[in-house]
Amino acid sequence: MSHTLFISDLHLCHTRPAINSLFERFLRDIAPQAEALYILGDFFEYWAGDDDLVEPFHTAIAQQLSALAQSGTRLYLMHGNRDFLIGEAFQHAAHITLLPDPTLIDLYGQPTLLMHGDTLCSDDVEYQKFRLMVRSPQYQQAVLAKPLAERKAMIEALRKKSEEEKSYKTEAIMDVNAEAVADALRKYGYPRLIHGHTHRPAMHVHSVDGKSCERWVLTDWYNAGGYLRCDASDCVAHTLELVGS
Numbered sequence: 001m002s003h004t005l006f007i008s009d010l011h012l013c014h015t016r017p018a019i020n021s022l023f024e025r026f027l028r029d030i031a032p033q034a035e036a037l038y039i040l041g042d043f044f045e046y047w048a049g050d051d052d053l054v055e056p057f058h059t060a061i062a063q064q065l066s067a068l069a070q071s072g073t074r075l076y077l078m079h080g081n082r083d084f085l086i087g088e089a090f091q092h093a094a095h096i097t098l099l100p101d102p103t104l105i106d107l108y109g110q111p112t113l114l115m116h117g118d119t120l121c122s123d124d125v126e127y128q129k130f131r132l133m134v135r136s137p138q139y140q141q142a143v144l145a146k147p148l149a150e151r152k153a154m155i156e157a158l159r160k161k162s163e164e165e166k167s168y169k170t171e172a173i174m175d176v177n178a179e180a181v182a183d184a185l186r187k188y189g190y191p192r193l194i195h196g197h198t199h200r201p202a203m204h205v206h207s208v209d210g211k212s213c214e215r216w217v218l219t220d221w222y223n224a225g226g227y228l229r230c231d232a233s234d235c236v237a238h239t240l241e242l243v244g245s
């Protein structure tokens with residue numbers, strides 16, 4: 001049966017070989033049967049700019065995606081909060097299409113809203129301010145004008161800072177805000193919602209203005225991997241165990 005797959009928050013990085021081979025296995029054994037694969041952000045642990053495609057690890061990932069696209073699976077990518085500098089060159093190398101966040105698609109007749117999910121975490125006011133800054137074209141132009149090594153050092157410092165902040169931000173602040181979810185569902189005509197980012201895989205049902213909407217939260221790929229498979233009848237979440245675990 002024709003179906004579509006959704007993944008997010010793989011945080012691919014050359015220092016996490018077990019997850020990288022799990023992703024390779026997913027690309028080889030599971031993804032080719034799907035008509036489309038959507039990657040909803042934080043595909044890479046970080047992305048310093050498309051000039052970093054020269055790194056062999058990045059070249060290999062782009063080639064694997066490109067091979068999947070050429071075998072007939074359509075590929076879509078949404079930026080996450082860690083890889084929002086992915087641009088034209090990566091799209092071209094990986095045969096993947098960048099999607100704006102949010103994007104509303106027709107999924108086998110059911111309107112489905114796709115997001116990374118960070119914009120729904122509106123209680124984290126500090127992060128939302130930061131997001132506004134780093135997503136502005138002026139900021140990105142200024143950053144991309146710096147040498148690659150300098151950009152990588154900058155990102156490393158930001159990651160450290162964010163790890164420290166996570167230790168005192170409460171669990172509630174880092175989850176989605178119910179009103180932000182309701183607003184998004186209302187704005188897009190009460191669709192099904194699929195997003196990642198929070199690393200809290202689940203299916204929630206939201207009742208908004210008397211309408212009932214499913215919200216699927218995708219799993220991260222830290223201790224295991226996983227994907228959401230949707231066809232004309234429903235969506236089902238699947239887990240991918242690491243080999244040897």
Ligand code: MN
Nearest residue numbers: 042080081197
């Ligand atoms: Mn994220």
